[in-house]
Amino acid sequence: MLDQTDAFRRQGYLVFENALSPEDLQMLRSTCDTLLEEPAHDGGGNVHKIGLGDARRFLRHRHAEFPSLENFLLGKKIAEITSVCGIEEPMLFNEQFVVKGAGKGASFAWHQDGAYVGFDHTPYLTIWIAVDDATEENGCVYILPRDLDAEPGLDPHEWQNDSNELNGYFGTETGTPMTCKAGTIVAFSSLTLHSSGANTTDSPRRAFVCQYSSGPIIDPDTNAPKRFAKPLRV
Template sequence: MMNTTHQSFRENGYAVFPSALSDAELSMLRQSCQTLLDEPIDDGGHSGKHKIGLGSARRFLAHRHEEFPELEAFLLGNTIAKINETCLGDSGTLFNEQFVVKGSGTGASFAWHQDGAYVGFDHKAYLTVWIALDDTTEENGCVYVLPRNLDESPGLDPHKWLEESNELNGYSGEDPGKAMTCPAGTIVAFSSETLHRSGPNTTDKPRRAYICQYSVETIIDPETGKPKRYAKKVGNSVAA
């Protein structure tokens, strides 16, 4: 099963894991997200291509896992390790994490992009683990992916910064992509080289997701010689 899923991941650039979370894990992620949502809204970034928030329409609640012991344990625990082993062939090293919340009624879309385009320097491809905290539909802003054979078409495509919407765009074709509509608790894992986007949230409830990203080796920023964000090996959980 693992080999079949790994092969499919390499051939398509993504894999779907239904019912991947326990009820307790889903509840913990939702509670952590709500705690951060209760804080004043910021822009979701610092400057340039990392300033991608749009107020209540699109919030990025990033890099706060160390304040939540159960969240950090989840990020470095068995559920994630299994996903990483299947897709990467390695338990993985935590690189980045953030909650993404599209506000009700006016939740902003997100343009086609490869996650690796936001890193800013050459690096090996990594894995994005996208976790649905709510049932996701086309109406509330689900993720769409463009299947990509990672062995036949490796690397990053050209991206353009869109000032009006605070985001990179890496695809202007007509393919709408495959809609990742799924129940809460589903994980969609895709390569940092896989093009994906998300639609607007037109419903009367927020659409919440959690994104954690993992590399096989530590991603080092060449300007500082230090890890770009985190370098925490999965399996080194800090809590039971």
């Protein structure tokens, strides 16, 4: 485990293949499909409206309505992953499905997740879960490996009005494609630059993203936790 924790610090991400039980994968699929029946909207953020209708949908913050999802989010598998990635006192900070529509699914520009927070905070962990197989054709995630101790900060990001997103990398590297089977977890730091491609296939590409901080992330404007601050139940 120390080796894995060290690898996470040195490259900014870890991949866990076959990480989900068939039951949890099915639960994520059915929850996502239930939410997809609702009309598409702008992604829901107060500051950043990153949704693009059916092309890039963010189905967010609904776990309290789905007890099996909440159990998963606060349960044993998440405890294992957060522990390996060095998150102490893990708390659920944020969660959302990310769905790229069939044949027209939009890409997502290079960014560090922490750039979307909007104020200084301790870096946190993003757990990205393939709900469908992820391929370069259907919009898999790409990662730029990062040594988290050598490069501990946020890079400058620019808001792009045409594509409703922040862009935080303007170089030429193409990144490492996270092609994987459904049920794989890619865990990366909120400092790790990542992007995702367009979905050119004729099926939607579903993923689930949940994020864990070490203790709450307090919004200085409200003095209250931003989004969630739910401790694990294990």
